[in-house]
Amino acid sequence: MAAARRASTLLAQKTTCTSTTRLRRLPLYTPQGQRFASASASQLNINGKDISVPTGLFIDGKFVTSKAGNVFASENPSTGQELLKIQEGREEDVDEAVKVARRTFDDGSWANSNPLQRAKFLNNLADIFEKNAEEIVALECADTGKTLNQCSKLDVPGSIGTLRYYAGWADKILGTTSFNIPGAFAYTRREPIGVCGQIIPWNFPLMMFIWKIAPALACGNTIVIKSAEATPLSALKACEYIQQAGFPNGVVNLVSGYGKTVGNAIAHHMDIDKLAFTGSTATGRSILKASASSNLKKVTLELGGKSPNIIFPDVDMEKAVEWSAWGINMNFGQTCHAGTRIYVHGSVYEKFLEAYTERMKKVKVGSSFEAGIDQGPMNSKMQYDKILSYIESGIEEGATVHLGGKPIDSKEGYHIEPTIFTDVKPEMKIMRDEIFGPVVCIIPFSSESEVVRVANDTRYGLAAAIHTKDYERAIRMTNGLKAGTTWVNMYNLIHYSIPFGGYKESGIGMECGEAALDMYTATKAVYYNTGMPCPS
Numbered sequence: 031m032a033a034a035r036r037a038s039t040l041l042a043q044k045t046t047c048t049s050t051t052r053l054r055r056l057p058l059y060t061p062q063g064q065r066f067a068s069a070s071a072s073q074l075n076i077n078g079k080d081i082s083v084p085t086g087l088f089i090d091g092k093f094v095t096s097k098a099g100n101v102f103a104s105e106n107p108s109t110g111q112e113l114l115k116i117q118e119g120r121e122e123d124v125d126e127a128v129k130v131a132r133r134t135f136d137d138g139s140w141a142n143s144n145p146l147q148r149a150k151f152l153n154n155l156a157d158i159f160e161k162n163a164e165e166i167v168a169l170e171c172a173d174t175g176k177t178l179n180q181c182s183k184l185d186v187p188g189s190i191g192t193l194r195y196y197a198g199w200a201d202k203i204l205g206t207t208s209f210n211i212p213g214a215f216a217y218t219r220r221e222p223i224g225v226c227g228q229i230i231p232w233n234f235p236l237m238m239f240i241w242k243i244a245p246a247l248a249c250g251n252t253i254v255i256k257s258a259e260a261t262p263l264s265a266l267k268a269c270e271y272i273q274q275a276g277f278p279n280g281v282v283n284l285v286s287g288y289g290k291t292v293g294n295a296i297a298h299h300m301d302i303d304k305l306a307f308t309g310s311t312a313t314g315r316s317i318l319k320a321s322a323s324s325n326l327k328k329v330t331l332e333l334g335g336k337s338p339n340i341i342f343p344d345v346d347m348e349k350a351v352e353w354s355a356w357g358i359n360m361n362f363g364q365t366c367h368a369g370t371r372i373y374v375h376g377s378v379y380e381k382f383l384e385a386y387t388e389r390m391k392k393v394k395v396g397s398s399f400e401a402g403i404d405q406g407p408m409n410s411k412m413q414y415d416k417i418l419s420y421i422e423s424g425i426e427e428g429a430t431v432h433l434g435g436k437p438i439d440s441k442e443g444y445h446i447e448p449t450i451f452t453d454v455k456p457e458m459k460i461m462r463d464e465i466f467g468p469v470v471c472i473i474p475f476s477s478e479s480e481v482v483r484v485a486n487d488t489r490y491g492l493a494a495a496i497h498t499k500d501y502e503r504a505i506r507m508t509n510g511l512k513a514g515t516t517w518v519n520m521y522n523l524i525h526y527s528i529p530f531g532g533y534k535e536s537g538i539g540m541e542c543g544e545a546a547l548d549m550y551t552a553t554k555a556v557y558y559n560t561g562m563p564c565p566s
Contacts, residue, residue, distance in 0.1 A: 069093045072114045076168040077178075077399045081267075083169065085116040087123055087286060088269035090130045091279030097122045102287075104263055107175035107407040108397040109442045116262055119287035124254065124295035127283040131225045131252040132301055134280030141222045141250040145201035148248060152197035154275035156190045163190075166267060170236050171398040173263040175407040175444070176361065178399055184360075189240040192526040192542075196244035203249060203547055213562025220551040222250035223328060224303035227296040229289075229317075230265070231309045232258035232409055233364045233466075238308055239265045241526070243282060245546040246306075254283045254302065256293055260410050262286045289313065297321070304328040306549065308366075310464075311490075311535050330539030330549045332366070332531060334464040335492030337513065338485035339369035339521060340475075342498040343377045349519065350497040351385045357495065357521035358448070359393060362405045363468040364413070366536075367493035369521050370465065372472045373481050379474040383452070386472070387433050390448045393468075395438055407443040408467060414444035417467035424451050424460040429471070456487060464490070478503065482510045491533025495521045 069086025071093070085101075086093030100118040105111065135141055140148075159166060167182045176185065205218035226246045230238040235258060246253055257265035269284050285292050293313075297305060297320035305327050307317050314331040321329050339357050341350050357369025374382045396403040408414040414437070421435050434447030449469045454461055461471055475481040485494060494513040498504055501518075508516040514532040517523065524530055529545035531537050539549050 069095045069117055074113060074169075074172070076172045079165065079168050081165055081169055083114060083263055084266045084270050085114065087117050087119050087127070088266070088272075088282070088284040089123070089127045090283070091273065091277075093266075093269070096120060096287075097126070102259065104173060104261070105410065106172050107409050107444050108172075108399075110411070110444070111442070113172060113263070116266065116286055119256075119285035119292045121291060121295040123285050123287070124292055124299065127254045127285050128225060128299055128301050130280045131254050131283055134278065135222070135224055135252040140252060140278060140281050143250070145203070145248075145250075148250065149197040149200040151275055151277050152193050152200070152244060152247060155271055155277075156193035156197070158271045158274055159186065159190045159193070162271070166236065166264060169267055170264045171406075173261045174232070174235060175398055175409055177403045177406050179403070180361065185234060185237050188526060189237050192237075192240045192244050195526050196248040199245075199544070199547060200248040203551065205553075211557075211562075213560055215558045215560050217556050219554045219556065220249075220547075221554055223550055223552050224251060225301060226251045226253050226550065227299065227302040227305040227327070228253060228255040229293050229296060229305070229307045229309065230255065230257055232260040233361060233366075235261040236264040236268065239268055241541050241546075242306055242308075246550045247281065249547060249550040251304075251550055252281050252283075254285060254296060256289075256296060257284065257286055259286070259288050294320070298324045300325045302327055304330075304550065306330045306539075308332040308541075310334055314535075314537065328549075330541075331537040332539075332541055333492075333535060333537040334490055335366045335368070335532065335536050336371060336462070336464055336488045336490045337367050337369050337493040337495070338371045338373055338481075338488075338511070340481055340485060340494070340496040340507070341372065341374040341378065341382055342496065342500070342503065343375045344499045345378070345497040345519075346499070347378070347381065347385060351382065351389050353495075353497070353519070353521045354386060355389045355393075358468055358470050359404060360522045362408065363470075364409060364466050365522070366464070366466075367515065367522065367524070368466075369493075369495060370470050371461065371485070371488075372470055373475045373485060374472060376474045376476050379472075383432070383472055387450060390433055390450060393448045395445050395447070397443060405445075405448065405468060407445050409444075411444060413466065414446065417446055417465060417469065420460055420463065420465045420467070421446075421449060421469060424454070424458060424469075427455075427458045427460075429454045429458060429460060432472070434468075456484065462488070478507070482507065486510075486512045489535045492536035493517070493532075 084093045096117045101115040102118045207217045228242040311333040314333045393404045395405045429451045430453040432450040432452045434449035438445035451471045454471045493515040494511040495517040529540040529543040531540040
């Protein structure tokens with residue numbers, strides 16, 4: 031790797047001061063020479079709205095072309111047509127981004143800045159998202175296939191809330207003190223880890239971008255992040271907003287590209303101190319191996335799930351049906367915590383099955399911007415084909431398609447009918463594997479002990495839900511289910527203030543809440559001698 035060129039010009043950021051606190055000025059770096067050519071933005075018209083979208087890699091505060099000059103296309107899953115082409119990063123671009131992030135971290139201008147300044151930038155970014163909410167919603171829907179309703183009510187408000195939540199934490203990342211050692215005084219410091227590599231998935235590209243960067247930045251780290259190649263546009267737009275929010279150059283760097291090149295380079299990089307990944311369990315394994323074979327970088331993983339949703343006979347049936355429908359309708363089953371295994375007590379099985387079937391028949395499928403749409407297209411042709419292959423597997427293994435099970439005949443887009451399987455067996459692929467689409471299995475059970483056993487009979491442990499009016503049972507069940515998130519009489523509520531992570535093969539570490547700060551800090555212990563004699 032060529033040595034990174036040092037910057038020559040320091041431009042002072044304007045800061046605000048109070049009578050009690052003076053915020054340190056953070057320098058912006060201007061390179062002596064251009065390492066890249068500038069990359070232009072493209073103009074898209076989405077749902078009648080003209081939106082400018084950056085197309086370059088975002089390195090050192092600028093949108094630039096990749097060193098090799100390669101590009102790749104982003105597709106609209108509602109039409110199957112190309113939206114635009116963007117710069118494709120490679121290993122050499124990751125190297126450059128890491129050099130910039132390392133230089134920015136090591137000079138201390140961000141890591142050692144007043145935490146209130148970091149909070150100010152995060153709040154600035156939240157303000158810009160609020161001001162441009164319609165724009166980012168339109169872009170996210172076009173790139174992912176999400177419905178206008180879900181994206182505007184969940185993804186964008188959740189992203190803004192996450193930024194403000196971690197802005198609030200920036201000056202509250204505290205250590206501990208101890209006077210309990212005779213002759214010594216000790217304290218701990220929670221310090222930023224350093225350069226953080228981050229790799230995000232295609233199903234919630236905007237929200238995952240914010241979930242990753244917000245706690246890392248609040249703690250004082252610098253970032254090299256890779257967006258999913260299937261959904262790169264909201265990350266590019268977010269980096270434009272990061273420019274507008276006044277973040278110093280080099281604090282956040284985005285390298286768009288493919289997992290086998292950009293993702294692999296981040297995972298193996300010797301100068302990345304920590305890696306956070308959300309995606310498949312198979313890729314998570316590869317990342318752990320990469321960490322072990324490189325510099326033992328700290329790793330957090332949020333991986334797959336095959337979550338049970340359990341219905342007891344004393345439920346409010348109407349509410350249980352509605353929440354169970356939301357358990358699969360949120361993002362059309364393209365969530366790692368989707369409620370895909372629905373266990374129903376035998377005494378109410380037929381009643382629930384009938385009511386749930388009628389509810390799912392009402393799901394309106396169409397393109398993202400159609401009024402009243404509940405389910406948009408699957409995110410890509412690859413995902414569409416994968417889901418259909420699982421449906422075919424279920425049929426071949428003897429399960430009954432109770433509802434749906436077919437692609438929706440449309441002139442364009444990747445649409446699949448909401449699908450219900452019955453007569454399933456535990457060993458079937460549709461019961462074991464994460465399908466990541468609008469497919470559920472409904473299974474009867476007879477006792478509490480039985481359903482705990484079968485619910486936990488999975489390699490995953492991300493989420494689970496139970497529906498009951500008996501809160502003693504609810505406590506027993508939530509204690510017994512091996513899952514990082516459990517819900518009672520609801521499904522699919524994930525809030526940025528509450529830790530989110532999984533058991534077993536669903537991951538390592540936590541996203542969200544105060545717990546995420548531990549993922550982006552290193553704890554240093556400091557001892558002072560206050561009169562202890564040397565023991566030798």
